[in-house]
Amino acid sequence: MRIAVGSDHRGFVIKSKVIDLLNRLNQEVVDVGPHSAESVDYPDIAQVVGGHVSSGKVDRGILICGTGIGMCIAANKFPGVRAAPCHDDLTAEMSRRHNDLNVLCLSADMLGERLIDRMVEIWLKTDFEGGRHARRVEKISEIERQHPGAP
Numbered sequence: 001m002r003i004a005v006g007s008d009h010r011g012f013v014i015k016s017k018v019i020d021l022l023n024r025l026n027q028e029v030v031d032v033g034p035h036s037a038e039s040v041d042y043p044d045i046a047q048v049v050g051g052h053v054s055s056g057k058v059d060r061g062i063l064i065c066g067t068g069i070g071m072c073i074a075a076n077k078f079p080g081v082r083a084a085p086c087h088d089d090l091t092a093e094m095s096r097r098h099n100d101l102n103v104l105c106l107s108a109d110m111l112g113e114r115l116i117d118r119m120v121e122i123w124l125k126t127d128f129e130g131g132r133h134a135r136r137v138e139k140i141s142e143i144e145r146q147h148p149g150a151p
Contacts, residue, residue, distance in 0.1 A: 006032040
């Protein structure tokens with residue numbers, strides 16, 4: 001799987017650890033930055049990851065900021081992106097099973113490294129159930145088609 005990973009400055013250290021984990025799990029990683037701990041605005045990074053996921057350049061994305069919320073808001077502006085902040089094993093699993101989440105948003109400030117590792121592994125390994133959930137995800141796609149104008 002090809003995964004774009006990005007963070008703001010608050011998520012910089014965690015981003016490098018997530019990339020290391022993904023490499024160990026034999027995933028193809030696209031590191032969109034930042035490449036130092038200097039201050040960067042989260043919407044700029046979310047725009048790159050969201051654009052990559054929306055265009056199909058990557059299969060999924062992972063975004064990391066202080067809470068995961070700002071990245072989520074920005075990434076969801078792109079058609080076909082389903083981004084959400086997850087905060088434990090269950091939300092990581094259910095985001096895939098029921099929502100076919102393709103951008104995982106993580107908090108650098110509120111989650112420990114071991115929890116993040118578990119969540120990323122669960123999120124990668126969990127399949128979308130389809131069925132009634134596919135109908136609901138399609139309704140989200142229909143909303144996007146009815147309201148064009150996203151970047």
